Amino acid sequence: MTHDTDILIVGGxxxxxxxxxxxxxxxxxxxxxxxxxxxxxxxxxFDGRSYALALSSTRMLDALGLWGKLAANAQPMLQIxxxxxxxxxxxxxxxxxFDHAEIEEGPMGHMLEDRYLRQTLLTAMSExxxxxxxxxxxxxxxxxxxxxxxxxxxxRARLVVGADGRASGTAARAGIKxxxxxxxxTALVCAIRHEKPHxxxxxxxxxxxxxxxxxxxxxxxxxxxxxxxxDMAAQIMAMSDADYLDVLRPRFGDFLGQISLAGQRYCxxxxxxxxxxxxxxxxxxxxxxxxxVHPIAxxxxxxxxxxxxxxxxxxxxxxxxxxDFAASDVLARYQSWRRFDTAALAVATDTFNKLFxxxxxxxxxxxxxxxxxxxxxxxxxxxFIRQAAGLTGDLPRLLQGxxx
Amino acid sequence: xxxxxxxxxxxxxxxxxxxxxxxxxPNGKFxxxxxxxxCRLDYITSQIAAEFGRDLTADAPFAGLRILDIxxxxxxxxxxxxxxxxxxxxxxxxxxxxxxAQVHAEESGLTIDYRHxxxxxxxxxxxxxxxxxxxxxxxxxxxxxxxxxxCQQLLKPGGLHICSTIxxxxxxxxxxxxxxxxxxxxxxxxxxxxxxxxxxxxxxxLIERAGxxxxxxxxxxxxxxxxSWSLSDRxxxxxxxxxxxxx
Numbered sequence: 001m002t003h004d005t006d007i008l009i010v011g012g013x014x015x016x017x018x019x020x021x022x023x024x025x026x027x028x029x030x031x032x033x034x035x036x037x038x039x040x041x042x043x044x045x046f047d048g049r050s051y052a053l054a055l056s057s058t059r060m061l062d063a064l065g066l067w068g069k070l071a072a073n074a075q076p077m078l079q080i081x082x083x084x085x086x087x088x089x090x091x092x093x094x095x096x097x098f099d100h101a102e103i104e105e106g107p108m109g110h111m112l113e114d115r116y117l118r119q120t121l122l123t124a125m126s127e128x129x130x131x132x133x134x135x136x137x138x139x140x141x142x143x144x145x146x147x148x149x150x151x152x153x154x155x156r157a158r159l160v161v162g163a164d165g166r167a168s169g170t171a172a173r174a175g176i177k178x179x180x181x182x183x184x185x186t187a188l189v190c191a192i193r194h195e196k197p198h199x200x201x202x203x204x205x206x207x208x209x210x211x212x213x214x215x216x217x218x219x220x221x222x223x224x225x226x227x228x229x230x231d232m233a234a235q236i237m238a239m240s241d242a243d244y245l246d247v248l249r250p251r252f253g254d255f256l257g258q259i260s261l262a263g264q265r266y267c268x269x270x271x272x273x274x275x276x277x278x279x280x281x282x283x284x285x286x287x288x289x290x291x292x293v294h295p296i297a298x299x300x301x302x303x304x305x306x307x308x309x310x311x312x313x314x315x316x317x318x319x320x321x322x323x324d325f326a327a328s329d330v331l332a333r334y335q336s337w338r339r340f341d342t343a344a345l346a347v348a349t350d351t352f353n354k355l356f357x358x359x360x361x362x363x364x365x366x367x368x369x370x371x372x373x374x375x376x377x378x379x380x381x382x383x384f385i386r387q388a389a390g391l392t393g394d395l396p397r398l399l400q401g402x403x404x
Numbered sequence: 405x406x407x408x409x410x411x412x413x414x415x416x417x418x419x420x421x422x423x424x425x426x427x428x429x430p431n432g433k434f435x436x437x438x439x440x441x442x443c444r445l446d447y448i449t450s451q452i453a454a455e456f457g458r459d460l461t462a463d464a465p466f467a468g469l470r471i472l473d474i475x476x477x478x479x480x481x482x483x484x485x486x487x488x489x490x491x492x493x494x495x496x497x498x499x500x501x502x503x504x505a506q507v508h509a510e511e512s513g514l515t516i517d518y519r520h521x522x523x524x525x526x527x528x529x530x531x532x533x534x535x536x537x538x539x540x541x542x543x544x545x546x547x548x549x550x551x552x553x554x555c556q557q558l559l560k561p562g563g564l565h566i567c568s569t570i571x572x573x574x575x576x577x578x579x580x581x582x583x584x585x586x587x588x589x590x591x592x593x594x595x596x597x598x599x600x601x602x603x604x605x606x607x608x609x610l611i612e613r614a615g616x617x618x619x620x621x622x623x624x625x626x627x628x629x630x631x632s633w634s635l636s637d638r639x640x641x642x643x644x645x646x647x648x649x650x651x
Contacts, residue, residue, distance in 0.1 A: 320461065322486075322488040324483075
């Protein structure tokens with residue numbers, strides 16, 4: 001039986017190409033099948049999308065030789081302030097303040113615009129002989145270790161990886177069902193330009209309708225993520241830019257001076273969607289294809305990179321032992337490594353969101369006091385910072401910044 | 405060849421394929437071996453790499469090495485060695501294992517020389533290897549000293565002998581016989597006879613008397629929390645492995 005490649009990766013977003021580049025470091029060949037055409041992936045304007053990369057994620061990008069090309073365009077997050085607030089009111093006096101000076105490892109994370117990460121991955125793939133990137137390739141069918149493209153070609157590999165998002169066709173075609181629910185909320189995402197410098201401080205306001213995150217970008221710009229009920233979000237999305245800003249202003253406050261839009265506006269209905277299995281015969285799922293969680297803590301991409309790092313490590317170790325790296329017992333090691341983490345984070349973000357998206361005065365008082373207590377206890381606070389920076393749990397080698 | 409013979413062959417092959425599937429099912433009859441395998445392979449690959457100066461991060465790191473796997477069964481060790489580039493002979497005294505292992509190697513796209521023979525017969529024929537893998541066999545043979553001497557004769561000077569077995573003490577009786585055969589039913593009852601188990605010191609003596617120089621020993625330790633095996637420098641109380649070289 002001849003194979004077209006070692007690994008077929010369905011999905012050309014961020015996790016798929018990162019996995020291909022990691023596997024190339026250990027001599028494994030990949031084909032990355034991207035449904036989007038090349039010009040869409042290559043677009044170099046700022047479209048308003050950006051990511052909060054945990055420290056462990058930047059270490060991984062560094063281990064893959066990518067961070068050097070990204071660092072100049074990334075904004076270090078030096079502090080995180082979390083507080084309870086209601087539209088039109090200032091933040092509650094009981095707020096949490098996380099400062100990177102409390103952990104030794106440096107900034108808690110970096111903000112990076114989607115365009116820089118996307119383009120760096122594209123360039124790296126084109127410069128890596130073991131990676132073949134096939135843009136505009138839509139998968140219409142799959143078997144065990146094979147996929148069939150729209151143009152009728154069937155490709156064969158030892159392993160198929162689904163990195164095709166929360167509506168993963170790869171998972172569905174493998175008969176993997178999903179568990180999840182709708183949160184009744186839609187996230188609104190945009191980038192804004194503001195008058196005063198942000199000082200590298202990220203803010204998270206817990207509003208009754210849902211959290212509002214203000215994340216610093218290079219220059220006097222921030223990325224905003226806030227959520228509203230589906231109906232309210234639809235109304236806000238239908239507004240003109242000027243009216244949109246009028247809605248945002250009281251939520252945002254005036255601490256950064258005048259604000260204006262600095263890119264497109266996006267909205268994402270919030271839902272939890274976890275695949276009932278992360279592996280099937282000769283198949284593994286990574287990123288949102290395995291687990292789409294509520295983006296409240298900005299952990300979507302970071303969790304995806306954890307999957308990539310864990311899968312790359314399991315496959316590498318199996319290859320070096322001479323095992324068939326796509327055998328079911330090898331893939332089971334990846335699944336058991338990632339499932340516990342995923343379930344824990346899904347439950348934590350879900351509980352956190354339910355607790356904070358609430359206008360019940362008793363709960364408000366309770367969480368104000370709770371946050372004050374966490375804020376007053378340095379040990380507990382350091383724990384939260386390390387968790388947010390992705391430094392806890394059983395870390396794959398790449399997330400420690402080590403080679404595979 | 406007439407049609408009738410072909411029909412018989414096809415039937416036989418289907419039977420071997422079914423048996424191979426059984427050998428290679430990680431949750432089937434040979435589950436305990438599959439669970440132990442990554443740990444055994446970690447030891448074997450690192451010992452071979454150290455002894456012969458090979459880099460495990462390279463492709464086909466064992467190219468040019470001739471490796472014998474005694475008691476190869478379905479090929480759980482022979483296939484990884486072939487995948488790492490070695491020239492592999494798999495020997496088993498149980499005749500029915502040979503076609504089963506052959507069928508699976510073919511399905512895996514690997515070339516392995518499987519033979520129905522014994523260590524003693526191969527030594528008498530003057531076969532020579534760089535590495536002899538002697539895993540979970542010595543506790544089943546009638547005369548361990550004669551058997552290990554044959555293994556020594558099969559090695560080229562400077563060759564490496566890797567041998568694992570089960571310790572003899574109350575804990576190994578509880579774990580390997582009561583636990584694995586009666587409680588977990590991982591192994592058929594009667595797979596092991598406790599009085600044939602060998603302590604590490606006894607095994608080192610047998611190996612030395614066979615003309616080999618012991619160079620290393622490690623324990624294979626089962627962790628019931630993570631449900632997996634790992635290597636231990638100190639705990640050789642149940643399953644353990646040794647490495648020895650031929651001067």
